[in-house]
Amino acid sequence: MSPIKDTYDSQGFVVVPGLVSLQDFSKLQEASDLVINRTREGSWPYRRTVGKQFPPFDNDNPDSWGVQHVMHPDLQGSAIVFSNWYTSDDLTRACADLLHCGEEDLQLELFNLLINPLEHSFALRWHRDDVKENALPEEEQAALDKWHTGIQWNTALYEDSCLYVVPGSHQIARTPEQRVHSCTIDPPSDPLDMPGAVLLTLKPGETVFYNSNILHCAAYDHTVKRATLHACTADARYGTARGRNILQHGLSWVNDERFKDQLTPRGKRMLGRLLELQKSIPTNEISYSLEG
Template structure:
């Protein structure tokens, strides 16, 4: 098992992963993936960019003779890539990631989302936000798993976090913005932190960041000095909790609504009798280059 260390604070000694996660809202697992696994993920991003795995809404595929990096530069982020990629689907239950998840969440864990980021040179970041805004878990167990496919640096747009900002368990206001540094998603604001409180999470390819759904985080544009910043980001929660995501179908009370497009990765699913319908499809996130019309 990798040595779990909050590498953003190098003077801090190694702590129990649960304690570190509860205090800071995140932890970093250095070298959790092998170099071969990272290379396979990079190649898969190229295959997606060339359209080899099927159509994705908003993506115009590259020609078949285009290399992996250039093919991946055609998009900033694809949502739900595990729907078309068996490889990315297998990484939802990666055997080095799941033990950490069960430590942080509990014995029963399900995944509900994957995102493939390929932030090429000049592409924007994402403004301050909390993932619980998008995936409102009833029991507050949302956990993001950010897998570095390249060395992530300040120059190429690594994650920045506000340590401890998850502890209030508050979803802060959000608004549209016109900041060209960021993509089209809304930004959180009116929280009791300054940008100067933020910590950059500079990690190496193969490192994995785990973070709480209430943690405020953002990324800045890729300046082009250190190449691409690719990452596979998966989201998980306790399988013992329902997921009131999106609008309930007609006739279904919000209190009983359970978004069931999920993948069980550990333990048992008490709600398995409800099935796992296919409710989502891969799509490209708008990134200002194509306009932010909603």
């Protein structure tokens, strides 16, 4: 087992430098600037709006804290830059290592961009991505025990000090004290009030891989530039385990032939596994993981 796999399994996250080449780094920065500008100008509708923490997102606020679906073919050249990196050798190798699977098992999922709002600082509450805040301890533990089929990551294009996590919390249900800080839909006034919490600071080019059911939250300072690649992939051998958490974001566009055409051969194979997941879960059975 690799050192990063050991750390990931015990802590629920691991920071890995050097997955983005210098050439790719400049391309990703340029592509990010283009899609961020489109989003802020109102010509890209898929965004995370200030005041809304989780999907479905709305248009009630003109300020944004995220750009959704950055591999969407309507983003043209930028989408190709993002999809090429999502399916790159070093990144997919790290994902397969941490998921303890082969490249032939990797399933394409989400790729979004986390950005700083322009007018309003914003925070997410303490949460696990696919466990509701009012889950009973035994329900929470049951969910954690089976949430090992996918991996999420943030890659910073600028220094990023937004993400807070509780190391090791991907394995055990919250303590009574931790539940006090995570049982409402309100973001914390100070994330470090959560017992066991630490702040993760990423340098440009660093990637944090994390189990998305680790206890985590985030705080966005509107005065600090942020462009952080935010994505996930899965081990397709586990079938529909991640269906709700992924399909709730609205992925009908991945059926567009233009999207398939822009992908590398590896990306096409990863997409095929996502399309099989879509077919196995009727649209009317898709629900939202969290509220707020």
